[in-house]
Amino acid sequence: MKKGYLTLENGEVFEGVLIGDVSEGKGEVVFNTSMTGYQEIVSDPSYAGQIITFCYPLIGNVGINLLDNESRALSLAGVVVSDLCTAPSHYQSVKTFADHLAQFGVPCLAEVDTRALVKKVRVHGTMKGVIADRPADRAAFFQDWDAPEDWVKCVSTKEIRRYDGSGPHVVLIDYGYKKSILDALLQAGCRVTVVPYDTPFETIRVLKPNGIVFSNGPGDPMVLKPWFPEIKRLAETYPALGICLGHQLIAAAHGAAIGKLLFGHRGGNHPVKDTETGKVWMTTQNHSYVVKEETVDEHLFRITYKNVNDGSVEGLKHRHLPVETVQFHPEAHPGPRDAEHIFHRFINSMKYAGEVHHAVATRN
Template sequence: METAYLRLETGETFAGTLIGKDVQATGEVVFNTSMTGYQEILTDPSYAGQIMTFCYPLIGNYGINEWDDESLALHLSGVIISDVCMTPSHYASVQMFADHMAKAGIPCLAGVDTRAVVKSIREHGAMRGIITKTPDNVTSLGSYQANDPSLVEQVSIQSNQHYEGKGSHVVLMDFGYKKSMLNALLEAGCEVTIVPYTTTFTEIKQLHPDGVMLSNGPGDPKALVPWLPQIKQITEHYPTLGVCLGHQLIALAYGAETEKLHFGHRGGNHPVKDLQSGKVWITPQNHGYTVKDGSIDEDTLTVTYRNVNDRSIEGLKHNWLKIETVQFHPEAHPGPTDAEPIFDRFLHNIRQTGEMNYAFTY
């Protein structure tokens, strides 16, 4: 194994051992605090274009299995870890972490002082970086831009995919959806049609759905501003659930603003307070942007959840339309079942309302 380096915008350089693909990679360097779930994190499309730093010190100890991938490919640019386990122990393991990275063509640095990397990100904010063998010859850290709409284009499907079910028909708009979202709908008995993020209201109407779900996805929500009129029209006609990026896009469509967090929320232990019940949920999160406090039209939207740590907005509800949004991921279960009522309410709204036969003009 060869020595390679992570070089940050600050000029800081971190040495490690190169595993995976021997290629140079650039991207936004971020970190995730989860203690488990590295396979799901690696395959989450929301990490497109980013270099992921794992805070947990040992990665690969339970190997890679055949069913925990959240998508068919790895979309992140690179991975930074402390210790890599080359002898995984789990009955379902079919591949080592290092072999998984090599097969996916993603460079990974092991043996890095990840505590120092995370400390720098927390101090300076998420920043661009490069994985390279020649850090002294680096002249550019790449052209990664979170406001590039092509990030979503890279991870969204190109044509509709349909899954049969005996229950309500849900259209899942794919901005970079995770398989676990689809599974949650299918397990609830829903018929599901996954559509590209560019699908218009007219095209969705032709599918005759009972409700619409806007998925998670990568990058800056403002990169998708041209699609906001379509999103608003869709949400005015169908019960809608927006998750993560979907939450931010619905907020933008109804006049709110979004802003970049200093280093984002990425992990499986983020406390979120339900403002109606007062209960605190433990939630999984993966986002670098948030709905800006004070930008919401309170005559139209109500804040339903807040992050306990930094008080950022974690959820919204429309005051009269059947629209709910959450910044966290209710289909994942670190709590383990804290956020399940989100899906229950969405499906209840569908059964109760179906397609609304009215639209509003603002």
């Protein structure tokens, strides 16, 4: 096997073994604490441009199946693991984890001391890194860093897609949505139209939606600042649900500031407290950026959820309009399903808004 190296922007180098023919990958080095769901994790478009380090030591033991991909292609920049299984055992497995990464040109570095690497990231924060067959020339590499800022543009659909259903019509704005969000809406009976992230208000209005879902996605929400007026107008016109990046975009469009965590929240066991009931939900998360609590307009929004570990904002609810946002993933995949009720609440808000509209129209 060929030796490989992960070089961090602070100059530290981690040695391992390169898997497959892809020998270089550049990205932001992050880590995920989930013990299951590696297939869903690597296919989540929110990881575009990032190198994922898996904390769980054994990856690939059940192979790759045809059901659990969260997108049609892989957008991440690389994968770092400790022990990579090359002989998976599962009745649904169709290929190995290594073959899956190779199919989409994603480099993988195995036999790495991932515990030591994660400790470095926790201390220094997320850092740029490069996977290569030799330690990188730090000065030359990071001087020529050419990663795009607008990762949403890279992963969003380029065309409108329609999915039939008998219930309310939902427009899902694709900032890099996970398939499980679409599945959750379809399973609830919704008719869903997926639109590109830069679809203007007037085009969406013509589609006559009953509600809007602002999806998850990669990167800094402030890159999408030119679209804040459109996002604000949509959220103030239709019942809306913002998930992860969608949560940040709705908040920022209404004047809130966005900050970046030292090393982010990525995993399937993040505790979130309901500020009204005091109940704690276990949630799946994947994000670096957060809404700054002190900048939320308390006359417009109330904070509905907070992270138990660090107190960061995990959800907002508009005080006058049917608009709700969550920083975590109610569809999970992988992870616990504690927060599935958020989809039901959103669907009920669409039905209620429709009933109110019908009642007003009848009176007039």
